[in-house]
Structure formats: structure tokens, C-alpha cells
Amino acid sequence: MAAGRTYTPIARTTLSTASSTVTFSSISGSYTDLVLVVNSRNAATATCWVTLNSDSGSNYSNTILEGNGSTSVSARQSNQTRGYTTYNSGPVSTNFSFNQIINFMNYSNTTTYKTFLSRANEASRATETLVTLWRSTAAITSIVYESNSNFQAGSTFTLYGIAAA
Amino acid sequence: MGIQSLKTGSRSRSVMSGNTLIYPGDFESIATVTVGSGGTSSVEFTSIPGTYSHLQIRAICKNNNTSTGDDSITIQFNSDTGTTYSGHALYGSGSAVSAFGSADMVNGYAGLCNRSNASFASMFTGNVIDILDYANTNKYKTVRSLGGADQNGSGGIIFNSGNWRSTSAVTSIKLVQNFVQYSTFALYGIRG
Numbered sequence: 001m002a003a004g005r006t007y008t009p010i011a012r013t014t015l016s017t018a019s020s021t022v023t024f025s026s027i028s029g030s031y032t033d034l035v036l037v038v039n040s041r042n043a044a045t046a047t048c049w050v051t052l053n054s055d056s057g058s059n060y061s062n063t064i065l066e067g068n069g070s071t072s073v074s075a076r077q078s079n080q081t082r083g084y085t086t087y088n089s090g091p092v093s094t095n096f097s098f099n100q101i102i103n104f105m106n107y108s109n110t111t112t113y114k115t116f117l118s119r120a121n122e123a124s125r126a127t128e129t130l131v132t133l134w135r136s137t138a139a140i141t142s143i144v145y146e147s148n149s150n151f152q153a154g155s156t157f158t159l160y161g162i163a164a165a
Numbered sequence: 166m167g168i169q170s171l172k173t174g175s176r177s178r179s180v181m182s183g184n185t186l187i188y189p190g191d192f193e194s195i196a197t198v199t200v201g202s203g204g205t206s207s208v209e210f211t212s213i214p215g216t217y218s219h220l221q222i223r224a225i226c227k228n229n230n231t232s233t234g235d236d237s238i239t240i241q242f243n244s245d246t247g248t249t250y251s252g253h254a255l256y257g258s259g260s261a262v263s264a265f266g267s268a269d270m271v272n273g274y275a276g277l278c279n280r281s282n283a284s285f286a287s288m289f290t291g292n293v294i295d296i297l298d299y300a301n302t303n304k305y306k307t308v309r310s311l312g313g314a315d316q317n318g319s320g321g322i323i324f325n326s327g328n329w330r331s332t333s334a335v336t337s338i339k340l341v342q343n344f345v346q347y348s349t350f351a352l353y354g355i356r357g
Contacts (some may be wrong), residue, residue: 004194005193007191063257063322075259075260078318105224112347113287129311131314132315162351164223165195165196
């Protein structure tokens with residue numbers, strides 16, 4: 001019944017110097033889902049986004065649910081030129097970082113628009129989840145994860161592939 | 166979540182908040198259902214082996230309701246339709262947050278399904294559903310899920326937790342909605 005082991009590491013980037021952009025390109029279409037795991041700290045207060053297949057058209061939208069320990073909020077963005085993924089507070093303390101796991105669902109099919117589910121956690125600020133829609137039926141072949149403040153050296157970005165039977 | 170060195174192949178643990186501990190390579194595809202052109206009122210995985218620690222269903226879906234909005238997906242185990250399910254949910258609508266809870270239900274809830282309004286063409290929800298310690302015969306079973314439906318101006322995102330008051334090992338899972346073509350459900354087993 002089982003078809004084999006999966007959840008395969010595709011690529012991993014550990015920054016040796018600060019950078020505002022991490023790119024995964026030439027992504028194989030041989031998986032069903034992609035999972036991007038980020039563990040990072042930014043130089044300053046930062047917003048993070050993804051751009052898929054270099055598409056900078058107004059094709060991204062999202063719905064957000066967030067709690068910061070005292071209040072909860074839900075918000076929405078429509079017709080964005082890149083996909084918001086999270087906000088973080090930057091270098092609150094030396095050892096604090098934020099983590100994020102983004103699930104790109106059925107990323108290689110060419111029939112449906114692409115939906116991705118994300119969880120982001122920053123212990124000093126909030127926990128957040130969001131769903132993002134990219135209005136394209138193209139298979140995802142590249143992911144640019146970027147911020148308006150540099151990701152610090154030592155930040156890690158790992159891309160996994162999950163293949164269904 | 167586990168980390169595996171791409172250079173040496175060595176494995177180490179990195180347990181991230183709210184996520185199942187996984188070693189890459191211990192995540193195994195069991196079965197996949199892709200809904201055909203006629204649609205279906207439910208998707209069921211049967212004869213699930215008890216050889217894993219946890220199960221995960223990863224899905225995109227849409228139903229045949231032509232109104233705007235989205236709907237919950239219901240879940241049942243081992244064909245049990247008794248009032249043995251309970252659950253809670255936290256939902257974000259894009260402008261407000263709401264919480265729900267129900268006891269003694271005839272099914273649980275797990276994730277969201279997009280509707281087929283004309284303005285939602287090609288839009289499918291994403292869902293990740295975890296069934297924890299599903300083969301254990303000494304405890305009731307716990308389910309959690311994250312589902313999201315964004316429609317560029319509408320939609321929502323939901324966390325569900327659920328309890329099935331049975332000590333039986335889960336051998337079948339039924340997801341109920343009027344799913345349309347291209348809805349896809351993949352069942353995985355996680356070793357541990």
C-alpha cells in the first residue's frame with residue numbers, strides 16, 4: 001500500500017553573510033508539495049515576502065490570523081505584487097530568532113491556482129498563520145524569499161519536497 | 166521536524182512549535198485520491214496499516230456549492246457515526262477572529278473547502294490534517310488541522326482540534342464534502 005519514503009531535502013541555504021534575499025530556483029516538478037522551513041533573525045524590524053516564478057504582477061492575496069499574547073487579529077491583503085509571509089521584530093535579543101514553515105500545496109499541478117499555508121512564530125512578539133493564494137496555474141519552479149531588512153548570517157532556509165503515492 | 170545534513174546525511178532533532186517531530190525519510194506516502202470529473206460526496210482511506218506513529222493528510226479541495234464563501238470538511242473514523250466526536254476551532258475571517266466548540270457530535274471537523282462560485286475559478290483550499298498516535302489502543306484519538314481558503318478579497322483560515330472517543334486503532338478515515346474535480350487528498354504515515 002505504501003509507496004515509499006519522502007519529505008526529501010531539496011536545498012538548504014545557511015547565510016554566511018547578511019542578505020535580504022534567498023532564492024531557490026530550478027525546482028523539480030517531481031514532488032506533490034513543497035515545505036520551506038526558515039529560521040532567521042533580521043537586522044531590523046522586517047516584513048518578509050515570497051515571489052514565485054519571478055511573478056511581480058498583482059496576483060497574490062492572503063488571509064491572516066495572529067495572536068500576540070493579549071489580543072488576536074485577522075486581516076487580509078488583496079492584489080499584492082508578492083506574497084506576504086510574516087513580520088518580525090528584528091534583533092530584540094541576541095539569541096532570539098523567528099521561524100516559519102510554509103507549505104506550498106500541490107505546487108506542480110498546472111490546473112489550479114496555488115495555495116500555501118504558513119505558520120510563523122516569534123517568541124518575543126506573536127504567533128501567526130496565514131493562507132496565501134497565487135493566482136497562477138503555472139507549476140512553481142522558483143521561490144524568492146526576501147525581506148526589507150537583511151537576514152543575518154547563520155539564518156537557515158531549507159526546502160523539502162513531499163511526493164504522494 | 167528533523168534536520169538532515171545534505172552533506173553528511175546525519176540527522177538531528179529540531180522540534181518547532183506546534184509541529185510533529187519528523188525525521189526526513191520517516192515520512193511515507195500511503196495513498197492518494199484525486200477526484201474525477203463527476204465529483205464525489207466523500208473521500209475515504211481504508212485498510213490503513215498500523216505500522217506508523219502518526220498520520221497526515223495533505224489536501225487541496227473545492228466543493229460544488231456555487232455560493233460565495235467556504236465550508237468545513239467533516240471527518241469520521243472507522244465508519245463510527247455515534248456521538249463520539251468533539252472539537253474546537255479558531256477562525257480568522259480576514260477582519261475578525263472567532264472561536265467555536267462542540268461536544269457529542271456525529272463527526273469531527275478538519276479544515277476548509279472552497280466553494281465553486283464563478284469568481285473562485287481555479288481556487289482550491291489547502292489543508293494539513295494530523296491524526297496523532299492513531300494506532301494506539303489505550304487512548305482516545307486527537308486530530309488537529311490547519312486549513313486556509315483565500316479568494317483574493319474574501320476567505321478564511323482555521324485551526325481545528327478534535328477528539329474521537331474511541332480506543333480503537335484508526336483503520337479508515339472518511340472526509341465528507343461534495344468535492345469537485347481536481348480536489349486531491351494524500352495520506353502519509355510518519356514513523357517514530
